Amino acid sequence: MKLTVNGTEHEIDVEPEMPLLWVLRDVLGLTGTKYGCGIAQCGACTVHVDGVAVQSCQVAVGDVAGAVTTIEGLGTPQAPHPVQAAWIEHQVAQCGYCQSGQIMTAAALLAETPTPDDRQIDDAFWGNLCRCGTYPRIRAAVSAAARKLQEG
Amino acid sequence: MGKGAMIARRAFLMGSVTVAGGFAVGWYSLNQPYAFPLADELPRGITPLTAYVLIDAGGVTLITPRAEMGQGATSIQAALLAEELDVPWDEIRTDPGPPAPAYFNATIIGEGMPFAATDTRWRAEAMRGLGATMGKLMGFQITGGSSTVPDAYDRLRLAGAAARQMLVSAAAARLGLPEDQLTTREGAVIAPDGTALPYTTLAPHARRVPRPRKVTPKDPADWRLLGKPMQRLDIAAKSTGTARFGIDETAPGMVHATVRTNPRRGGGVNGFDAGAAEAMRGVLKIVPVPGGAGVIADNTWRAMQAAAAIRFDWAPSPYPATTDGLFDSIAAAFVHDARDSRLRDDGEVDKTLERGADVSAEYRVPFLAHAPLEPMTALAWLTSRGLEIRAATQIPRFAVKTAARLTGLPEDRIVLRALPMGGSFGRRLEDDYIAQAVELARAMPGRPVKLTWTREEDMTHDFPRPAAIARGRGRVEDGRVTALDLSISSPSVSASQLGRLGLNPMGADTSIVNGAWDQPLAIPHYRVTGYRAPETVPVSSWRSVGASGNAFFHECLLDELIYAAGADPLEERLRLCTHAPSRAVLEAVGEMSNWGRPLPSGAGRGLAFCLSFGVPCAEVVEVSQTPRGLRIDRAFAAADVGRVLDPVNIENQMQGGVIWGLGHAMRAELTYADGRPEQENFDTYPAMRITECPEIKVRALETGDTVRGIGEPTVPPAAPALANAIFAATGQRVREMPLTREVTFA
Numbered sequence A: 001m002k003l004t005v006n007g008t009e010h011e012i013d014v015e016p017e018m019p020l021l022w023v024l025r026d027v028l029g030l031t032g033t034k035y036g037c038g039i040a041q042c043g044a045c046t047v048h049v050d051g052v053a054v055q056s057c058q059v060a061v062g063d064v065a066g067a068v069t070t071i072e073g074l075g076t077p078q079a080p081h082p083v084q085a086a087w088i089e090h091q092v093a094q095c096g097y098c099q100s101g102q103i104m105t106a107a108a109l110l111a112e113t114p115t116p117d118d119r120q121i122d123d124a125f126w127g128n129l130c131r132c133g134t135y136p137r138i139r140a141a142v143s144a145a146a147r148k149l150q151e152g
Numbered sequence B: 001m002g003k004g005a006m007i008a009r010r011a012f013l014m015g016s017v018t019v020a021g022g023f024a025v026g027w028y029s030l031n032q033p034y035a036f037p038l039a040d041e042l043p044r045g046i047t048p049l050t051a052y053v054l055i056d057a058g059g060v061t062l063i064t065p066r067a068e069m070g071q072g073a074t075s076i077q078a079a080l081l082a083e084e085l086d087v088p089w090d091e092i093r094t095d096p097g098p099p100a101p102a103y104f105n106a107t108i109i110g111e112g113m114p115f116a117a118t119d120t121r122w123r124a125e126a127m128r129g130l131g132a133t134m135g136k137l138m139g140f141q142i143t144g145g146s147s148t149v150p151d152a153y154d155r156l157r158l159a160g161a162a163a164r165q166m167l168v169s170a171a172a173a174r175l176g177l178p179e180d181q182l183t184t185r186e187g188a189v190i191a192p193d194g195t196a197l198p199y200t201t202l203a204p205h206a207r208r209v210p211r212p213r214k215v216t217p218k219d220p221a222d223w224r225l226l227g228k229p230m231q232r233l234d235i236a237a238k239s240t241g242t243a244r245f246g247i248d249e250t251a252p253g254m255v256h257a258t259v260r261t262n263p264r265r266g267g268g269v270n271g272f273d274a275g276a277a278e279a280m281r282g283v284l285k286i287v288p289v290p291g292g293a294g295v296i297a298d299n300t301w302r303a304m305q306a307a308a309a310i311r312f313d314w315a316p317s318p319y320p321a322t323t324d325g326l327f328d329s330i331a332a333a334f335v336h337d338a339r340d341s342r343l344r345d346d347g348e349v350d351k352t353l354e355r356g357a358d359v360s361a362e363y364r365v366p367f368l369a370h371a372p373l374e375p376m377t378a379l380a381w382l383t384s385r386g387l388e389i390r391a392a393t394q395i396p397r398f399a400v401k402t403a404a405r406l407t408g409l410p411e412d413r414i415v416l417r418a419l420p421m422g423g424s425f426g427r428r429l430e431d432d433y434i435a436q437a438v439e440l441a442r443a444m445p446g447r448p449v450k451l452t453w454t455r456e457e458d459m460t461h462d463f464p465r466p467a468a469i470a471r472g473r474g475r476v477e478d479g480r481v482t483a484l485d486l487s488i489s490s491p492s493v494s495a496s497q498l499g500r501l502g503l504n505p506m507g508a509d510t511s512i513v514n515g516a517w518d519q520p521l522a523i524p525h526y527r528v529t530g531y532r533a534p535e536t537v538p539v540s541s542w543r544s545v546g547a548s549g550n551a552f553f554h555e556c557l558l559d560e561l562i563y564a565a566g567a568d569p570l571e572e573r574l575r576l577c578t579h580a581p582s583r584a585v586l587e588a589v590g591e592m593s594n595w596g597r598p599l600p601s602g603a604g605r606g607l608a609f610c611l612s613f614g615v616p617c618a619e620v621v622e623v624s625q626t627p628r629g630l631r632i633d634r635a636f637a638a639a640d641v642g643r644v645l646d647p648v649n650i651e652n653q654m655q656g657g658v659i660w661g662l663g664h665a666m667r668a669e670l671t672y673a674d675g676r677p678e679q680e681n682f683d684t685y686p687a688m689r690i691t692e693c694p695e696i697k698v699r700a701l702e703t704g705d706t707v708r709g710i711g712e713p714t715v716p717p718a719a720p721a722l723a724n725a726i727f728a729a730t731g732q733r734v735r736e737m738p739l740t741r742e743v744t745f746a
């Protein structure tokens, strides 16, 4: 079966019911996407499918029709996406384990809602747990990234 | 350690970096007796080993042996070294180094001693010194107890300064100039004419310079890095998915594994049927492990699927099978024979309370899982030389000992590389998952096996924070609190946890009463008694340990008494408080929260204070009633850390601690049925989500005279501040956590 991830098409031989999360991590070696719960409770596994944020532990790889973007495809340490730049600037991460998912949620939110209010930010991140408690910094970084993206 | 082993470890440390011409300041000392002539520089007889600085042609590598769990340990250790060494922040490389006795923790043992942090009398100081010596003799390398910064503060600055001194001496010899004409800047020694001699070229000469007898760290007024906001060294990696956690580790030829063991901890397994699992796609091997079995497969998901298909016949739990049974055993320990400590006994409590108690109440806190977002993982494989382990751990030397016991290999044939963790909160003070990875690796010699737990395995095989019950009484007279008597019964964390490490703790377990007995209050008749309940579920240290529950007991009881006296919670606490830095945090949080200014009807403000890990911390929480339930609107925290080394990290840690404390207080508990936890994942063990997170303002004060760690101390006051706010808003006293047992949150 074919799977397009970060602009590259891959031919993979796995069961169609295998969750996208584990295909990314174990088959394609893209370990930026994390496993936290496997039951749609934590958001650590969030990726984009055709620009929409989805929890990759909940998507069977056989059901993926669109192009997948992971944290690795969003930006790099040398060329970070504006959301990643805001995350660096605000030093959001503590352990950092949830942050790939948080950042993918943020990027999808801002693509859809360029100037979210506080309520919209909170609602968008409901599904992304952070055990370290970086929520105040996440709010600040999303608002800053929104301003940056508006300024262009 | 033989010479060969040392070189092997060095080569391993340096990875692909050229070692030629490299030198390690004090690295040799790992092979030598610890004695090192800097002893007079350090408090409490700690001997520094400058085993922290490696220089090669490529630059400087700083050894940061305390584990990175998200608390910023790597960056702060590097900053303490880099400040003294004068190397540019953005060129620093770090390495956790090998597990080694030289990286003993001299601070953490003192924390378990029966002396309040505010006690600076000679006996307390002497005992802490003994704790430091014990830590050293045992090579007690451990990350925890908010001890990283206090333990590293002098030691790493001196280590950095000593390395700098050796480089200056080498430069002086080469230039034929006196040392005092030379300065250092940006990784180089600078001559009076401006010539820069890079450390990288000086290093081979510096290795022949005798170690300095005396070094003086910089005056804090001259700091370039410390005390200012710094960019965490791992921040770009953690913002781009390129940080590699334990779960991301790979090795050539690696296979994947998971385990399922009896969630009735210690119950063992009578047998299992893996017939269906064996036939599943990708399954390579089913391996019996203590209490259950592991599945090795060609990817993690297939291993997890197959493990789920194994049918186990598990034995019953060796402890009471239900929550009620477990609490009964705690309640039954309020008897003379189970009395463990009475570290606070001021005035005449019994006589005073004979005249009548104004408050008499019982409080309870539940078992709680650590549940870091990254589940337990470890990678291990047998090589022709011995065993390789790559794992996130707070106790690397104990893990090596465990692996040696399991494999029969000598410890110097076991190489453990410590990896960054996706959170820990105390969970990785256990090495159970590393032992399992070693067992699996033994079943496939030569093959790297990476073990990854499911969330369900993780939640049901935590070593939880123990449940506890407290009984409190008190008396008020003339508008003042005059008597407070608190009895706490709980299983012993130190007996359970240290027992698993093969250590036998003697004497009272102060964690049963920490955060309650050691508070700087002058209540005239004041007593705190600890009772040791029998060990049931294996328990361990959970972020802020005993204080996590004891502050709830102490501060809710005190709040009830203050209301009974008709006094103001802030004013009465200030009146009772005997410790200047503690008064300062109370005053600060009062000012930050506009204490005393009226709130809209239906809203309420609660205050709590706790001195834990040497850090006084006061918090105010504001709640309001909404049609959908209670809402936490704002939280304020003030804490005294003695000296702020990185204001950004402190803010992040303080906010995180408040969220941790509030989130668990609201909804989290492990309950037991049929001998096993009933919660398996974050749907039934809810953590605080962003939608519930209040606005949180924090302030770090520097009135105290000792530098302290802030990873834990903001946790204990959060729950009682919330419960006290709920009382202020609703008139209802909630004496049991999680608070959702009695109130509804929006």
Ligand code: FES
Binding pocket: A034, A035, A036, A037, A038, A039, A040, A041, A042, A043, A044, A045, A046, A055, A056, A057, A058
């Ligand atoms: S791992 Fe997918 S939501 Fe938690």
Ligand code: FES
Binding pocket: A093, A094, A095, A096, A097, A098, A099, A129, A130, A131, A132, A133, A134, B070, B373, B422, B423
């Ligand atoms: S930063 Fe650790 S879980 Fe979010």
